[in-house]
Amino acid sequence: MKEKNFNLEFEKSLKLLAKFSFIVFIGLVISKLFTYFFRIIVARYFGPEVYGLFSLAFMIASWFIIFSTLGLSDGILKYIPFYRGKKEFEKIRYIFQFTLMILAITSLLAGMLLFFFSDFIAISIFEDEGLSFFLKVFSLLIPFSALSYLLLYALKAYEKIKSYSFIANIFQNVAKVLILIIMIFLGFKIKSVAYSFLFGVFAMLVVSYLVCKHQIPQIFIKSKIKKQDKEDVKKELFKYSLPLLFSAVATTIFFMIDSLSIGYFKTAAEVGFYNSVTPIALFLGFSPELFMQFFFPLINRFYATKKIDLVRELSKQVVKWIFLINLPISALIILFPGAFINLLFGSGYLVAETALVILTIASLISSIFVVSNTLIIMTGRSIVILIDTIVCSISSYSNAKNIIS
Secondary structure, three states, rough: OOOHHHHHHHHHHHHHHHHHHHOOOHHHHHHHHHHHHHHHHHHHOOOOOHHHHHHHHHHHHHHHHHHHHOOHHHHHHHHHHHHHHOOOHHHHHHHHHHHHHHHHHHHHHHHHHHHHHHHHHHHHHOOOOHHHHHHHHOOOOOHHHHHHHHHHHHHHHOOOOHHHHHHHHHHHHHHHHHHHHHHHHHHOOHHHHHHHHHHHHHHHHHHHHHHHHHHHHHHOOOOOOOHEEEEEHHHHHHHHHHHHHHHHHHHHHHHHHHHHHHEEEEEEOHHHHOOOOOHHHHHHHHHHHHHHHHHHHHHHHHHHHHOHHHHHHHHHHHHHHHHHHHHHHHHHHHOOOHHHHHHOOHHHHHHHHHHHHHHHOOOOOHHHOHHHHHHHHHHHHHHHHHHHHEEEEEHHHHHHHHHHH
């Protein structure tokens, strides 16, 4: 009887994963198309130097965004499903409202910090005055992005995958491309790149808030929770989230150290050449995204109710799906790197063919371990992820420095 119930729940969970993965698939396809459209328009219309400045500014702003969130957005993605499984709804309200208040303060401070130090970063570190304008505009990205993703993570934690996928994958990317085209037509020139990206993220924040108020209004109701419970919730949240903050910083360094090193030792144009191939290689992250958006909150609920066998079997199945999707895609990119670059960015970017092959192999290997990473986070052992990422980041920086210099 027990085995029969397990099989029924396993099959039901697989069907849910498949159903929501199809929804996410539609969103991700549109997201990738418009993300590439945005980058292709910038790269082809403005050239590798402006594309390189945009890429550098976005990477630098991403660090400030990560620091400003303190890892708390990831915390609510774990604890909202966890408390839902235990039916502790007052704790859900409190953890969301507390996180919203903290992020509003920290993201505004981080944005101000980037704005005031933009000239120093652009001129003293990267020796490119043109970078300063992008950094000043992108300083506003920090509060918009931090608050947007908190709201979006709340939707994901409540398994509102359709809404999450539409806003995060479709709406914001379509908005960015449309605004970019309109601004180019109106004659904004280089400024259109930064402003269109900023306005797209601001639009995402507004829509995220409206959808959350409509679909999960209960999280905005003032929580009635005991003082001791508040302290316990905050303690657990920070204990889990802070290692993830440093892990996210280390991960960002790991994935961006190559571009930042090129920008520091070389020129913005060479950053542009290199960043024409990174989105192609990172397309292999498409398949993990298909499943992770629903997989993580699902297994968190099962973990909270001690259904470990169910978590184990679901994990094995998702790893198989990711590998089967990514293997043929990576083979095509490795065999015909020049064709992909020429099709998307033009022949002027073909100097990055070798980089694309190397990045594709790395992305294939990385995609296979996404589920393992998620399982470690699920168990609350975020410190393991932190240590592992720091070691990899230090190694990557040393290698990048030696190769480029």
